Amino acid sequence: xxxxxxxxxxxxxxxxxxxxxxxxxxxxxxxxxxxxxxxxxxxxxxxxxxxxxxxxxxxxxxxxxxxxxxxxxxxxxxxxxxxxxxxxxxxxxxxxxxxxxxxxxxxxxxxxxxxxxxxxxxxxxxxxxxxxxxxxxxxxxxxxxxxxxxxxxxxxxxxxxxxxxxxxxxxx
Numbered sequence: 001x002x003x004x005x006x007x008x009x010x011x012x013x014x015x016x017x018x019x020x021x022x023x024x025x026x027x028x029x030x031x032x033x034x035x036x037x038x039x040x041x042x043x044x045x046x047x048x049x050x051x052x053x054x055x056x057x058x059x060x061x062x063x064x065x066x067x068x069x070x071x072x073x074x075x076x077x078x079x080x081x082x083x084x085x086x087x088x089x090x091x092x093x094x095x096x097x098x099x100x101x102x103x104x105x106x107x108x109x110x111x112x113x114x115x116x117x118x119x120x121x122x123x124x125x126x127x128x129x130x131x132x133x134x135x136x137x138x139x140x141x142x143x144x145x146x147x148x149x150x151x152x153x154x155x156x157x158x159x160x161x162x163x164x165x166x167x168x169x170x171x172x
Contacts, residue, residue, distance in 0.1 A: 036100045045092040052085025106142040118161045126169040
């Protein structure tokens, strides 16, 4: 029953995350005084990362290390939860897509800000299997993940400024 329970919890967790992500995609973002829209990942990314970091601390305190095998498993748990949680928090804090009437810009975790003027865009491609839209020029590209709060609004703004519709991108 323990294995079945783990599978059920895993499936329910995935379902809840997908539901929350879909709900976040439909939310509307208000523009600031200058007409800029700022889109970021949903808050549950931050909460999930913090929970993983807290679990790392709990594992470090509660799991006694008596032999080399315990050290191995402790390193595995630290790697999965500690590094994974830290990376998720880092991605949440740094991932931004900003749009205004002249440009689209993107700040990612390990890259500097990438900015593309609307008239410079060579192609916009929707990759449904990877859950993203790629906006590109000859030497720049911006990746917009579907998990971003206001994703549907981003697609509307892309259509407004480039004329490329949801139908052309094959987004349902």
